[in-house]
Amino acid sequence: MGEAMEKLTYEEAYELVKEEIQKALTRSPRIINEYLTHLSASQGKMIRAVSVLICAGDGEGKIAPGAVHAAAAIEIVHLASLVHDDIIDNADLRRGQETLQKKYGKRTAVICGDYLLSLALKMLAAVPDRKEYTDIDLPDYISRLCLGELLQHINNKNLNLTVFEYIRIISGKTAALFEASFFAGAVLGGSAAEDIKKYKKIGNYTGLIFQLRDDCLDFDKTIEEAKKPVQSDYEQGVVTLPLIRALEKRPDFRKKAEAGEIVRADINRAVQEAGGLDYTKEMIERYYKKAKRYIDKLDVTEEKREKVAAIVKKAAGIKA
Template sequence: MEKLAYEESYELVKEEIQKALTNSPRIINEYLTHLSAAQGKMIRAVSVLTCAQDEEGKINPSAVHAAAAIEIIHLASLVHDDVIDDADLRRGKETLQKKYGKRTAVICGDYLLSLALKMTAAIPNRKDYEDYEDMNLPNYISRLCLGELLQHINNDNLNLTVFEYIKIISGKTAALFEASFLAGAIMGGYPAEEIKKYRKIGNYAGLIFQMQDDCLDFDETVEQAKKPVQSDYEQGVITLPVIYALGQLPDFKKKAAEGCIGRADINRAVEKSGGLNFTKQMIGRYYKKAERCISRLDTTEEKRRKITAIVKKATGMKVEL
């Protein structure tokens, strides 16, 4: 098959996602069409395509199918998250669960997962990729689900450690980033040792992305984030800035255990303890790890620059991908 330019590949991913959502069976079409109206940043699809580029910047068409499938998995996870969080807003639009109800949203999320697996199974010339089996998207879906479950089990756990937190986000967020970088490297036909490097960079990018998202709960308004903010603790989710505050301020932890804190108390404690600074320092550490891995890739400087831009985007920097 003739390879594609990046811009063409990106447009094809958007078309494939749109087609998958709007050409769905009539019984579910209205719900998935509602989802198609709010496009995300597609950072995972961008990661697949960027990692799949060869030395001339060209991409195997199979990477388009993998990128679309991973974006559909991500969309399914958002639909389910909105049900769990009882969220009204996502990407600036009314959530599926708010508009149609929780049962409908859960079923639609399940359908999206099945749709993504069908798309993966339909990737042309799969046997041409020596490491195709290593992509194993069902395994990454399992990791995502287990990470979400681990977070749920630890809701309201005021003794949650940084190590335990990293374990949670390694599944619920980092797994799909890792899958994106891995899929791109596999579709790019890279050797096993190179693929390991891409996978590691993807994992770091995912950890960074979640830590930055934790900061948004304190830094941004609903209008800026286009989703609910100042709500993680209220949902029982103990994020990294709060973990740090609980560890640094015994009185705050005692009041939290007694159920005597509100949002203003949380904000003050995070500010007083330096919880956001600590989280941003952690982001910086993982960014440096990602940088070191990127520098060791056997690829062009232009591709290194593009992969670095993805990781910078995960940190919240405003960069063009």
């Protein structure tokens, strides 16, 4: 796609993002092609790519071709993070498909995850305007994602983890890439500097909301509904917000947890009795209201405002 190419409709841009990701995964060098082709069979909902495209839309909803490269690159970074997550968690299932590490082994999966990160940077470099490419600074967001994952790992089984510390973890491991998506779209859509700052805030809040909702999923969904293992966070040593609330509110439960005497049924009961899910959903509502305030201040058409708001609503599980 050249610089002179005309702007695209949202539908055209979305299809091109899917094509670019599919092409990158299935037309990779022969030595790695089988592994990446396996990943291509289970594309997700692409909420990060959608965020890039929506935020890049002009007054008529048309999208600059560069946004396609950015959206595809960010989705590939996300895919790389999932590959690495599955290795750490020893997960068998992702998006209803066998994970790369389960099918081909951990060593192969690690290398494939690393390759995907290099592929993402190559895709972003295809953005026609060099200044816009450097403005987005995807490597910085990848660093934040990695540091968030490391911080989570360092705090594995930390029963003294505070709410503040937990928010700091998910600000990196989940929210950073959402912020990058909104930021990239705003930059490539030619938004004013003040609006770009607002988009970054909205993206960050959307990421926090997305992760907190996922924390709830670990307690109130089945594997069939989630298409991935559920009720497994604590088994992996991951302490999430509903559990933090239970540990704060139930000293008897904390004592048993510290002694290593709890099973999954104890966790579910303590979270329910301490209102852990309700507390997490209240946090989601709080971040949603913060995001909404920034959305209301954007200098955009009402149609675009509604589209941006719809992304946040989807992350929060609010029906539009």
